[in-house]
Every structure is written in C-alpha cells, then in structure tokens.
Amino acid sequence: MNKISRKLTEWTTHGLLTEEQKQSILKYEEESEGPSKVLFGFMILGFSIIGIGVISLIAANWKYIPDSMKLGGNFLLLIGVATFAFKKFSEGKELAYEVATAFLMFLFLATIGLISQIYHTGGELHQALFLWCFITALIAFTSKRSFVPYLWCAGFFGSILLMLFNKSFLYRYYGKSYVLFFMALPYLSVLLTILMRKLKGRESPQYNAFNYWSVKWLFLGLFAMEVMGKGQFKFLTTHGLYVPGYLMSTLLIVIIATSQNLSQLQKTLLLILCVGYLVPFHLYYFEEHLPLFLIKPAVTITCLISLALFSVSIGKDKLFSKLLTLVGLRFLVLYFQAFGGLAYTGFGLILSGLIIIGLVYQWNKHRKKIENWAKGMVLK
Amino acid sequence: MNQKKLVLIGLIFPIIVLMGLTIHKKIKVEAGTKIILDIEGYDPRDLLSGHYIIFRVNYGIKKMCSGSRYRQTKRDAYVCLREDGKNYFTYSRPRSCLNYIKGNCQGSRFKDGLDRFYIPQKDAPKLDKLVRGKKGSIEVSLSKGKPIITEMLIEGVPWKEYLESE
Numbered sequence: 001m002n003k004i005s006r007k008l009t010e011w012t013t014h015g016l017l018t019e020e021q022k023q024s025i026l027k028y029e030e031e032s033e034g035p036s037k038v039l040f041g042f043m044i045l046g047f048s049i050i051g052i053g054v055i056s057l058i059a060a061n062w063k064y065i066p067d068s069m070k071l072g073g074n075f076l077l078l079i080g081v082a083t084f085a086f087k088k089f090s091e092g093k094e095l096a097y098e099v100a101t102a103f104l105m106f107l108f109l110a111t112i113g114l115i116s117q118i119y120h121t122g123g124e125l126h127q128a129l130f131l132w133c134f135i136t137a138l139i140a141f142t143s144k145r146s147f148v149p150y151l152w153c154a155g156f157f158g159s160i161l162l163m164l165f166n167k168s169f170l171y172r173y174y175g176k177s178y179v180l181f182f183m184a185l186p187y188l189s190v191l192l193t194i195l196m197r198k199l200k201g202r203e204s205p206q207y208n209a210f211n212y213w214s215v216k217w218l219f220l221g222l223f224a225m226e227v228m229g230k231g232q233f234k235f236l237t238t239h240g241l242y243v244p245g246y247l248m249s250t251l252l253i254v255i256i257a258t259s260q261n262l263s264q265l266q267k268t269l270l271l272i273l274c275v276g277y278l279v280p281f282h283l284y285y286f287e288e289h290l291p292l293f294l295i296k297p298a299v300t301i302t303c304l305i306s307l308a309l310f311s312v313s314i315g316k317d318k319l320f321s322k323l324l325t326l327v328g329l330r331f332l333v334l335y336f337q338a339f340g341g342l343a344y345t346g347f348g349l350i351l352s353g354l355i356i357i358g359l360v361y362q363w364n365k366h367r368k369k370i371e372n373w374a375k376g377m378v379l380k
Numbered sequence: 381m382n383q384k385k386l387v388l389i390g391l392i393f394p395i396i397v398l399m400g401l402t403i404h405k406k407i408k409v410e411a412g413t414k415i416i417l418d419i420e421g422y423d424p425r426d427l428l429s430g431h432y433i434i435f436r437v438n439y440g441i442k443k444m445c446s447g448s449r450y451r452q453t454k455r456d457a458y459v460c461l462r463e464d465g466k467n468y469f470t471y472s473r474p475r476s477c478l479n480y481i482k483g484n485c486q487g488s489r490f491k492d493g494l495d496r497f498y499i500p501q502k503d504a505p506k507l508d509k510l511v512r513g514k515k516g517s518i519e520v521s522l523s524k525g526k527p528i529i530t531e532m533l534i535e536g537v538p539w540k541e542y543l544e545s546e
Contacts, residue, residue, distance in 0.1 A: 090384065101391075118498075119529070120498055134397075142386050
C-alpha cells in the first residue's frame with residue numbers, strides 16, 4: 001500500500017492524476033486488499049514449525065504409548081484439521097483454509113512416518129515422498145496461495161531426485177549416467193507447467209510453482225553439462241537413456257510450433273532453447289574433433305539469452321535481469337578459462353577486477369535501454 | 381466438478397488412503413503366522429521415522445541368489461522356512477512349503493523387506509550392541525509370503541522386557 005501511495009503522490013504531483021482520482025484509487029485498494037501477506041507468512045511459519053515439531057516427536061519414538069493410541073490420536077487430529085479446513089473454505093475464509101491445509105500437508109507426511117515406524121516397514125524415503133505427493137496432489141491443485149503448491153513441487157521433484165540416487169528403477173538405468181536424466185527433467189517440468197497453465201491459468205500458484213522449477217532444472221542441466229566429464233558417458237549402458245528426453249522435447253517442440261498464443265519470434269526463441277539445450281548432451285561423442293571448451297559455453301550462453309529475450313517478451317523483467325547476469329558471469333568464467341594463467345598474476349587480477357567493475361557500471365547505466373531494446377525486438 | 385467438491389475430495393482422500401494402509405497392515409499382522417527369525421545388524425537413523433536397527437535375517441542358508449550377481453534387474457526368489465531349521469532357497473514358489481518368504485535377488489543379495497526395526501534413540505546403543513552380538517531375533521507375522529515385523533527379541537525375550545530386566 002505504501003508503494004502505491006508513494007507512486008500515486010508522485011503522479012499527482014506531475015499532473016498525471018487529479019487528487020480525486022488518487023483518493024478513489026487509494027480507497028479502492030484499501031477495500032479490496034486481501035489478507036496481509038506478512039500475517040499469512042507468519043501464520044504459515046507458525047504452523048510449519050508445529051508440523052516439524054510433530055514429525056520430530058514421532059521420530060523420537062513414543063515408547064510408552066500404545067500403538068493403537070498413537071494411530072487413533074493421529075487420525076483424530078487429521079480429521080479435526082481437515083474438518084476445520086473445509087469449514088473455513090465454505091465460509092470463504094481463505095487465510096484460515098490455506099493455513100490449515102499447509103498444516104495438513106505436514107501432518108500427512110508425519111502420518112506416513114508413524115505408520116512406517118509402527119509396522120517397521122522397509123522402503124526408501126522417496127517412496128514415502130511419492131506416496132505423500134500422490135495423496136496430497138488435489139490439495140495442492142485446489143490451493144489459491146503459493147505455499148502449498150511450492151511445497152508439493154519441492155516434494156515431487158525431491159522424490160524424483162532421491163529415486164535417481166537411491167535404489168530404484170531410475171537408479172538402475174540412470175545411476176551411472178545421471179546427467180542424461182537432467183537432460184529430460186527440464187522438459188518434463190515445462191510440460192507440467194504448460195499443463196498447469198491450461199488447467200489453472202497463467203496467474204495460478206500451481207503454474208508459477210512448476211515454472212519456477214522448470215527454470216531451476218534448466219540451470220542445473222546446463223551447469224551439469226558444463227562440469228560433467230566424459231565419465232558420465234563412458235559408462236552408458238544403453239543409448240535408450242536418451243529416449244525420454246527426445247520424446248519430451250519433441251512433444252514440447254510440437255506444442256510450441258503449433259501454439260496460437262506465441263508470436264513467430266517468441267516461437268523461434270523457444271525452439272532455439274529447446275533444441276540448443278539438447279546439444280551439450282551429445283558433444284562427448286565428438287570430443288576429439290571439436291573444441292568443447294568453446295562450444296559448451298556458447299550453447300549455455302545461447303540458451304540463456306534465448307530464455308532472457310523470451311522472458312522480457314512476457315513481462316518477466318526480473319527473470320530477464322537474472323538471466324543476463326548469468327550470461328555475464330558465464331562470459332567472465334570463459335575469460336578466466338581462456339586466460340587462466342594470466343589471471344593468477346597480479347597484473348591479470350588487476351585487469352580482471354577493472355573489467356568486472358567496468359561491466360557492472362555499464363550494465364547499471366544501460367540496463368533499462370537494453371531491456372527496452374529487447375522488449376521492442378521481441379514484441380514487434 | 382465445482383471447487384467445493386474438489387476441495388472436499390482433496391481433504392478426505394489422503395485420510396482414507398492412510399487409514400486404508402493402516403488397516404491393511406493391521407489385518408496382515410493379525411491374520412499371519414507368527415515366526416521367529418535370527419538377525420544380525422547395525423543402527424543408523426531415518427529422517428522421517430526415527431532411529432532404527434538395520435539387520436539381515438540369518439536364514440542359515442549358505443548360497444542365496446547365486447547366479448544373480450551380474451543381473452541388472454530384480455529376480456523373484458523364495459526362502460522356505462522349515463520346522464526342522466533346514467530352510468532352503470529357490471527361484472520358484474515352493475508349492476509344498478507351508479511357510480515361505482517371498483523376496484527378490486538384487487545382485488547377490490536376497491531382499492525380503494525385513495531390514496529395519498524402529499527403536500527409541502536412548503535404547504539404540506544397547507540394542508545395537510546386542511544385535512551385533514548375534515543375540516537378536518525378530519518375530520514376524522507371515523501371510524502369503526509377505527512378512528510384517530511384530531517384535532524384536534533379545535535372547536528370546538521381547539526387547540523392552542530384556543532391557544528392563546538388565
């Protein structure tokens with residue numbers, strides 16, 4: 001509210017708005033202001049801490065309480081909180097409903113742990129997480145705030161990663177060449193993002209949660225390919241490991257190419273990103289014929305620039321800035337890779353420092369111009 | 381389907397699944413045959429459920445899962461538990477065997493799902509020592525080849541009673 005108020009005062013001072021218009025807008029904003037984000041944040045924090053406390057108590061082993069009482073008490077608590085949540089939803093009290101469902105998410109996880117403890121079941125953590133994701137998917141899907149969908153996505157992708165590095169069918173195939181799994185993962189995440197956009201809309205927290213993770217997986221995949229050596233490909237048991245990535249990228253390319261909501265330039269940028277991202281995962285086979293130390297960074301930079309330009313075209317200015325910062329960092333790393341020896345000398349360090357300061361100064365001076373130029377180019 | 385119905389299903393579904401899981405486990409425990417198996421093991425910690433002892437059941441069989449050492453995929457396998465203690469291992473279901481455990485061979489190891497028993501943190505060091513000293517055994521409820529652990533015994537006595545008597 002303070003930010004809006006300051007801006008309105010500034011606009012009124014410059015004659016863009018009349019005093020009456022300013023007051024109308026302020027009145028409207030006050031009346032339509034939803035529950036305070038800070039209040040919501042603290043409520044979530046409080047209940048999250050309680051949830052963690054419940055898990056800890058279970059993990060401490062209640063030796064002297066009969067199993068039937070533990071389970072009975074636990075299910076009564078679940079039913080009680082679920083009833084409270086539904087009541088609040090019916091009354092239109094969004095904050096209370098969201099806090100209750102956040103608490104329930106932790107309670108369900110605690111219940112899985114409790115059943116596992118009482119019946120001494122074996123199994124891996126990823127199996128418990130997958131079960132949790134399965135049973136809470138609908139709660140995350142119907143949530144109107146960000147916390148529960150983001151938490152669910154963290155659990156979902158966390159369980160996939162745990163599967164990759166523990167005894168599971170994923171480990172059996174990708175255990176020694178897990179970088180190929182990182183080839184497929186961003187495409188999977190983007191496809192789920194598109195699905196959420198179709199089902200819930202672009203402003204939904206579900207879409208934002210998957211979108212967030214899609215960008216993270218892209219970064220991780222590019223980073224993994226830059227640092228992974230040939231060891232990941234030397235022990236490749238079958239080239240069939242590429243297939244999931246190929247299938248998903250093909251599906252994504254078809255969706256992009258046939259989309260009615262994207263301009264030609266936006267489609268081009270996304271297609272460059274989709275195809276470009278696949279390239280580093282095949283370079284090992286041409287290692288002896290190609291200068292990989294140049295090609296890998298070139299592909300990374302191309303992918304990041306494509307995504308940056310696309311981001312600015314859909315109004316994601318912050319992401320655009322972050323991506324260009326990463327591009328800058330990657331250029332810097334390339335400089336150190338190319339002139340590594342020099343950088344170790346005093347002269348080299350001084351020069352490097354001056355270049356960094358110079359680039360940061362120029363970027364800060366011309367940032368707005370670059371953003372506007374990029375927007376103008378993409379939105380033509 | 382309207383939003384209210386979706387929310388209601390979303391809230392009820394996990395509770396029903398978890399209750400169903402609990403009832404399923406309980407029925408298996410009550411309906412199964414109680415068997416005691418010797419174990420040997422050590423004690424790590426599970427982030428979700430607390431301290432537990434990891435162990436392996438000592439079936440008294442010398443060669444299990446031989447021929448599976450280099451296989452990439454799991455292979456179903458069975459251990460027949462005989463009253464005279466002459467248990468035997470087989471890759472096909474033992475038709476004439478009254479009590480058998482179904483597991484699978486992963487490499488050269490027989491995986492039977494009996495690998496942990498949850499214990500209070502403060503009792504962990506004592507129990508760990510006892511199990512490593514080969515004084516431990518587990519009671520399982522066995523039904524159609526699927527075992528569920530019901531108790532851990534130290535020298536034939538439930539572990540809580542054993543520790544209290546020490």
